[in-house]
Amino acid sequence: MSERRIRAVVIGGGTGAPVSIRALLSLGAETSAVVAMADDGGSTGMLREHSGVLPPGDIRKCLIAMAADPQSHWSLAFARRFSYANDHSLGNLVLTALSEASGSFPAAVTLCEQLLQARGHVYPSTLVSVQLDGVSHDGRRHQGQAALTTADCALASVTLRPSSPAAYPPALEVIRQADLIVLGPGSLFTSIIPNLLVPGVIEAIRCSLARTVFLCSLADMQGETWGMTALEHVDALLQHGMYGLLDFVVVHAPKEPAAAKGSSTAVFERISDDLLRQMGSDAAPTACKPTSLVANANIIRRVMIDDAFYRHLGAYGIHVIAADLIDPLRPTWHDVGALAGVLRGIMELCPSPLK
Numbered sequence: 001m002s003e004r005r006i007r008a009v010v011i012g013g014g015t016g017a018p019v020s021i022r023a024l025l026s027l028g029a030e031t032s033a034v035v036a037m038a039d040d041g042g043s044t045g046m047l048r049e050h051s052g053v054l055p056p057g058d059i060r061k062c063l064i065a066m067a068a069d070p071q072s073h074w075s076l077a078f079a080r081r082f083s084y085a086n087d088h089s090l091g092n093l094v095l096t097a098l099s100e101a102s103g104s105f106p107a108a109v110t111l112c113e114q115l116l117q118a119r120g121h122v123y124p125s126t127l128v129s130v131q132l133d134g135v136s137h138d139g140r141r142h143q144g145q146a147a148l149t150t151a152d153c154a155l156a157s158v159t160l161r162p163s164s165p166a167a168y169p170p171a172l173e174v175i176r177q178a179d180l181i182v183l184g185p186g187s188l189f190t191s192i193i194p195n196l197l198v199p200g201v202i203e204a205i206r207c208s209l210a211r212t213v214f215l216c217s218l219a220d221m222q223g224e225t226w227g228m229t230a231l232e233h234v235d236a237l238l239q240h241g242m243y244g245l246l247d248f249v250v251v252h253a254p255k256e257p258a259a260a261k262g263s264s265t266a267v268f269e270r271i272s273d274d275l276l277r278q279m280g281s282d283a284a285p286t287a288c289k290p291t292s293l294v295a296n297a298n299i300i301r302r303v304m305i306d307d308a309f310y311r312h313l314g315a316y317g318i319h320v321i322a323a324d325l326i327d328p329l330r331p332t333w334h335d336v337g338a339l340a341g342v343l344r345g346i347m348e349l350c351p352s353p354l355k
Contacts, residue, residue, distance in 0.1 A: 005030040006347050008180040009210075011125075011195050013039070013058035016186025018065035019333065020215065021120070023340040024182070025066070027347065031120040032174045033062040034201075036194035038132035038160070041146030043081075043088045053096045054105045054129060058191070059122055060091035063109070068117035075116060106168070123174060125195040128165035132194055134158040134224075137287040145190050151223035153288035154232075155189045157239070160197045167200035175204040179350045182343070183242075185215040185334050188233055189224045193240045202241040211350050213248040215339070218325065219332040220301045227287050227301065231309040234318070246318050250342055251305055253322035300332060321346075 008029040010020045013036040024031045035058045040048055044057035060078065067075040078091040091112070098108035109122055132145045136153040148155060175181065184192050195201055205212060214237060216230050225233065230251050237246065305322075313320050323342050327335040 006179045006350055007174075007177055008032070008182060008347075009034060009175055009178040010062075010182045011175075011192065011201075012036070012184050012186045013062075013191035013195075014186040015061065016184050016191060016215075016217075016334075017058070018061050019185060019336055019339060020182045020343075021062060021065040022336045023343055024180075025119055026336065026340050027344055029180070029347065031066070032178075033066075033120070033122045034125050034171045034175065034195055035059055035062055035122060036191055037124050037126050037128070038130050038145045038190065038194040040131070040144050041149070043086065043092050045146060046086060046088070047092055047096050048129070051096055051100065052129070053099050054124060054127065056092045056095035056099075057089075059109060059124065060089060060095060060112075062122045063091070063112050063116055063118060066113070066116065066118035066120045066122065068119055072116075078112075078116065106170075121174070123171040124168050125171050125198045125201060126165040127168050128162065130165050130194075131161045132158055132190060133161055134189060145194075148190050148224050149187065149222045152226070153223065154226045154228050155224045155236075157236075158189045158193055158197070160194065164199050167198045172200050172204040175201065175210075176208050178208050178210040180343075180347060181205060181208065181210045181212045183212070183214045183237070185217055187222070187224060188217065188228075188236060193237070196237075196241045202245070205242075205245055209351055211247045211346060212242075212245055213250060213343070213346055214242075214246055215334065216249060216251045217303050218252050218334065219303060225303075229304045229306065229309065231306075231312055233303065234309075234313065234316075238316075246316070248319050248321055248346055249313060250321045250323070250325070250339075251303075251309075252325045253305075254326070255324045 006029045008024045008031050010017050010033045017033055021031055037054055039055040039057050044055045047053050048055055064075055064079050081087050081089045095108050098111050099105045134142050134148045134155045135157050136151050137156050138153045142148050142151055216233050220226050234249055321342055325334050325338045327333040
């Protein structure tokens with residue numbers, strides 16, 4: 001028998017999943033992505049409303065990450081937005097047009113994979129047009145993914161409407177066959193968890209022999225996880241079906257002190273703490289934004305880690321990996337190279353893939 005490549009599946013959406021896709025492809029993994037179908041904002045929301053297409057935006061981002069040459073003319077054109085046309089991206093329009101022409105959203109995705117010479121496959125978690133609703137920690141209910149991302153209080157739970165949409169069978173199959181399952185990084189309640197709410201997805205994760213990894217966000221720039229600690233991020237995943245299924249949680253830990261001049265971490269910390277102090281906010285994490293912060297879309301806040309995080313995850317049997325993961329040019333994003341280094345170590349612990 002000869003060795004085959006590690007089969008990795010990224011579960012998520014938004015801007016986070018493409019980072020994991022690029023990291024895994026750089027390691028030679030056979031990479032697939034399972035993407036949430038709840039997005040209803042921006043260009044995607046307009047296309048959903050006017051054409052009835054499934055949300056193309058997160059699919060488009062993952063397809064570009066899968067492209068054989070992300071800098072090819074096709075890839076760059078696919079990502080291009082047109083400010084004079086309601087800020088639609090060409091990729092969203094192409095997916096919509098191909099879906100209408102073929103009568104099948106999965107067929108449209110496959111055609112775009114061929115167009116971009118994708119190095120992997122992208123699957124919607126469901127073909128049902130779903131809406132994401134949620135309840136925040138202050139008891140308020142929010143309807144729609146776009147509303148959830150701008151809530152001024154962290155979310156406690158989310159649900160899909162309809163509550164039991166049929167899963168897309170190829171998505172379940174690729175999860176069941178995975179050696180490594182990567183959740184995120186990205187928006188916890190609006191990109192990652194919506195996939196887990198589709199009936200069959202959690203069961204597919206449980207049936208797989210895969211090592212399962214959660215890549216915790218570096219920071220909050222939106223309302224849905226405002227003030228939540230890393231432990232609260234993990235607890236939210238467990239409460240939405242992942243109890244007993246997480247093997248690793250990856251968090252950011254800077255190599256240098258936050259005060260070190262010139263480091264990306266210093267910039268990140270300064271934005272978090274100084275702005276909060278200027279606004280008169282208590283330094284302790286809180287689930288809801290102070291009123292003075294609600295209108296400021298540029299506030300960045302760290303995802304905090306404390307001793308309780310390590311104690312609780314140890315009790316759950318979850319291994320913690322802490323590494324310096326910040327992209328030096330975009331301090332709220334994971335660095336692809338650093339993330340690849342962490343995932344390489346986890347891949348070495350996966351069951352030996354043989355065929």
